[in-house]
Amino acid sequence: MAKINKKELIINAAIKVFADKGFYNANVADVAKEAGVADGTIYLYFKNKDDLLISLFETKMEEILLRFSSLLDSNQSAEEKLRQFIHLYFQMIEEDQNLAEVFQVELRQSSKFLKDYHNQKFIDFLNLIGDILHQGQSDGQFKTDISIHTMKLIIFGALDELARQWILTEDPQENLKQTADQTSNILIRSLLV
Numbered sequence: 001m002a003k004i005n006k007k008e009l010i011i012n013a014a015i016k017v018f019a020d021k022g023f024y025n026a027n028v029a030d031v032a033k034e035a036g037v038a039d040g041t042i043y044l045y046f047k048n049k050d051d052l053l054i055s056l057f058e059t060k061m062e063e064i065l066l067r068f069s070s071l072l073d074s075n076q077s078a079e080e081k082l083r084q085f086i087h088l089y090f091q092m093i094e095e096d097q098n099l100a101e102v103f104q105v106e107l108r109q110s111s112k113f114l115k116d117y118h119n120q121k122f123i124d125f126l127n128l129i130g131d132i133l134h135q136g137q138s139d140g141q142f143k144t145d146i147s148i149h150t151m152k153l154i155i156f157g158a159l160d161e162l163a164r165q166w167i168l169t170e171d172p173q174e175n176l177k178q179t180a181d182q183t184s185n186i187l188i189r190s191l192l193v
Contacts, residue, residue, distance in 0.1 A: 007045045010035045011056045019098035023053060023106040057107060060099060061121035064092065068128050078136030079192070083184045085132060086159065090176040090183075093163045104164045126152050133191070142191040155187055 013035035017026045028049055032039045046052040071088055072081050093100040129152040136142030162179055 006035075006037065006041065007055075008059075010037065010042055010045060010052070011059055014052050014056050015060075015096075015098050015102050018053070018056075018106045019101040023049075023102075028052075053102075053107065056102065058121055060103075061125065065121065065124055065128070067092070068125070072128060072132065078132050078139060078141050079188055081132045081135070082129075082155075082188060082191075085129065086155075086184045086187070087177075087180040089159050090163065090180040093166065094176045097167065100163065101167050104160070104167050126156055129155050136191060140193065143193055146191065151191070158183060158187065 010031060014026075014031045017030045017034050020026075021030060026049070028042050029039050031049075031052065032042050035042075042052065046055055068085065068088060071084055074081070076084075130148050133142060133146075133148045133151055137144045137146075137148070162183060166174075166176060166179065
């Protein structure tokens, strides 16, 4: 029988609790109860609730970065990579709606996360988009007069806002595959030479 990783168990419980109750309304006891551990066990791994939120982000972003990196590690064109990136982004939102809600809504509620945390994993995520754009420009597929820095923020901003709206809408009109198709088409058309 495999040994249960308590830290991972606590992080997964925190995702569910923060998505259900909201970061500010949740407390460590709620997370402990969901994880099936004593309250004190949480403090063996995390200093406080903010530390748990940041650890949750780092752990899950590492998994996300690996998933995106493996998808993009191919000989495909930049256009196809960008299309796959956008589709995977929305697919992951749909696959784990609790995590999506924590990332889209609850992380933004933590002043410690927003002000004090150096967010290298998010920068790495943006750089995946930048790498696709760089490839497209180098291959002559994408316009070279577009700033990679600006465009990667535009792309992420569009995906982020569409995902946030989908998460916060009780009965979304479009499914996320349609959203990914439309978003891909619009963004790629703006980039192609």
